Amino acid sequence: xxxxxxxYYTKKNPFEDFITSPEISQIFxxxxxxxxxxxxxxxxxKMPQSASFCLxxxxxxxxxxxxxxxxxxxxxxxxxxxxxxxxxxxxxxxLREIQRITLKDHEAxxxxxxxxxxxxxxxxxxxxANEFLDALPIRQxxxxxxxxxxxxxxxxxxxxxxxxxxxxxxxIFHRPVAIGDVVEICEEGQAxxxxxxxxxxxxxxxxxxxxxxxxxxxxxxxxxxxxxxxPVSPFIEPGCADLTAHIDFCSLAEIARNTGAxxxxxxxxxxxxxxxxxxxxxxxxxxHANREEQQQIQAAIHRLIAPEQMGTLFKVMALCSPDIAExxxxxxDERNNDYG
Ligand code: SAH
Numbered sequence: 272x273x274x275x276x277x278x279y280y281t282k283k284n285p286f287e288d289f290i291t292s293p294e295i296s297q298i299f300x301x302x303x304x305x306x307x308x309x310x311x312x313x314x315x316x317k318m319p320q321s322a323s324f325c326l327x328x329x330x331x332x333x334x335x336x337x338x339x340x341x342x343x344x345x346x347x348x349x350x351x352x353x354x355x356x357x358x359x360x361x362x363x364x365x366l367r368e369i370q371r372i373t374l375k376d377h378e379a380x381x382x383x384x385x386x387x388x389x390x391x392x393x394x395x396x397x398x399x400a401n402e403f404l405d406a407l408p409i410r411q412x413x414x415x416x417x418x419x420x421x422x423x424x425x426x427x428x429x430x431x432x433x434x435x436x437x438x439x440x441x442x443i444f445h446r447p448v449a450i451g452d453v454v455e456i457c458e459e460g461q462a463x464x465x466x467x468x469x470x471x472x473x474x475x476x477x478x479x480x481x482x483x484x485x486x487x488x489x490x491x492x493x494x495x496x497x498x499x500x501x502p503v504s505p506f507i508e509p510g511c512a513d514l515t516a517h518i519d520f521c522s523l524a525e526i527a528r529n530t531g532a533x534x535x536x537x538x539x540x541x542x543x544x545x546x547x548x549x550x551x552x553x554x555x556x557x558x559h560a561n562r563e564e565q566q567q568i569q570a571a572i573h574r575l576i577a578p579e580q581m582g583t584l585f586k587v588m589a590l591c592s593p594d595i596a597e598x599x600x601x602x603x604d605e606r607n608n609d610y611g
Contacts (some may be wrong), residue, residue: 272408272494273459278510280363280406286333288497288513291402292338292481292540292581296571298556300339302547303479307340307397307597308348310477313595314395315351324356324476327398329360329388329463330403334373340399342378357382358391388463391470396465398478404523405482405515407459411439411492414448423453425506442522446488454490454518464523468530468590475596477591483584485538493517514575521587532590535601541582543600544575 279285292299299386315324328337337359344352357380361367367384374382385391388398412420412435421432438444441456448454467478496505498512505514520537527534536543553572557565576582589598 272514275509275512276406276408276514277362279513281365282510283513283515288500291332292575292585293339293401294333295338295574296568298549298552298568298571299575300546301337301343301552302544302549303401304340304343304347305547307399308344308351310591310595310598311348311351311355312395313473314397314477314592314599315354317594318395318475322353323356323394324351325358325392325394325398325400326355327358327360327391327396329398329400330404330406331359331370332366334359334370336399336401337370338373338376341374345377353379355380357384359383360385360388360391362386376562381392381559388466390469393470393474395474396470396476396478398471398476400479401481403482404460404463404480404518405484406513407457407463409455409457409494409516410439411453411455411494413453414450416450420444426565427470429537430441432500442525443488443490443519443575446474446490448490452490453492455519456494456522457516457519459524460518460523464526464590465530468527468532468544471590471592472531475592475594477589477595479598480518480590481540481543482518482520482587483581484520484586486520486539486586488521490519518586520588522586527588527590531593533593534588534590535598536586536588538587538601538603539583540585540587541578542602543587546600546602549576 324384331337359370359382361384389414411423413423415421419436420438422435423432439456439458441461443454443456493516494505496503496512496514503512518589524537549572553568557568558566574580591598
């Protein structure tokens with residue numbers, strides 16, 4: 272899965288196959304900018320005026336989200352804008368080049384590309400990742416008896432089921448899984464969350480993850496593939512389709528808590544964006560728009576927060592240093608979704 276996705280993101284234009292929130296509407300990035308500014312202020316409050324912080328995005332795609340964030344920051348929080356050092360964690364050389372072009376108006380900011388989060392400097396940071404975790408490889412296991420698990424994998428084009436001597440570490444193996452059930456674990460995602468939990472706790476900061484997945488301790492086979500905008504078998508020619516799996520936010524939250532970080536969420540995207548002021552922003556944009564643009568804004572909002580669209584399936588989780596104030600967007604109440 273790792274190799275197939277690396278080939279896919281290097282060769283293909285993923286945005287022909289799927290559309291992500293920042294590509295749906297600028298409002299998404301503007302609201303994440305509000306989040307970044309509020310959290311950034313809380314982080315920098317106790318730091319000297321001259322101190323800088325890292326603004327990090329993992330898997331920035333075309334750079335659209337970061338461009339919207341920097342545009343808002345430059346205007347609404349110029350002090351934070353000049354104090355941030357930008358790090359983009361991206362493995363695809365093709366997408367790195369597109370990101371460089373998207374962000375070219377921000378020559379005042381130093382940008383550095385990294386291959387992995389483990390290279391991040393030991394500094395205060397605001398870390399953002401939208402649809403990054405779901406691109407990381409998973410392993411699948413099926414419970415065959417009270418004590419034993421088979422691993423399911425592909426080798427030389429063959430689907431293999433093989434008993435495992437020792438299951439990898441994951442909270443999911445401690446759940447009441449029935450015989451015959453499939454569970455998935457994302458070791459890379461778990462390791463990244465543990466690293467970032469320790470990082471924000473030790474060096475002051477916050478990390479925000481938005482992705483589709485489970486907020487409850489549920490499981491099952493969620494591996495899927497998209498090619499040319501349509502679902503296909505994950506086993507068609509490797510590198511031709513985007514392979515993803517649902518995120519087990521419950522396990523990730525447990526791992527993060529064990530590092531000392533304070534975990535907020537797991538919130539739905541609909542509630543999160545509504546609490547950040549989605550409707551007010553949409554109304555403001557609509558006031559200056561013609562009829563057709565107003566309809567586009569309406570359609571974009573629907574897509575981002577309606578429960579049957581991305582509003583409920585997409586979840587939001589933040590890991591924060593225990594020293595910072597509660598970040599916005601995590602009040603627990605479904606009524607906070609403007610879509611009702
Ligand atoms: N966040 C963007 C793009 C999501 S697509 C958006 O919302 O539009 C996934 C992104 O993660 C792509 O930029 C892809 O190249 C990157 N990516 C995938 N696997 C990665 C890995 N192991 N390390 C770093 N980046 C990765």
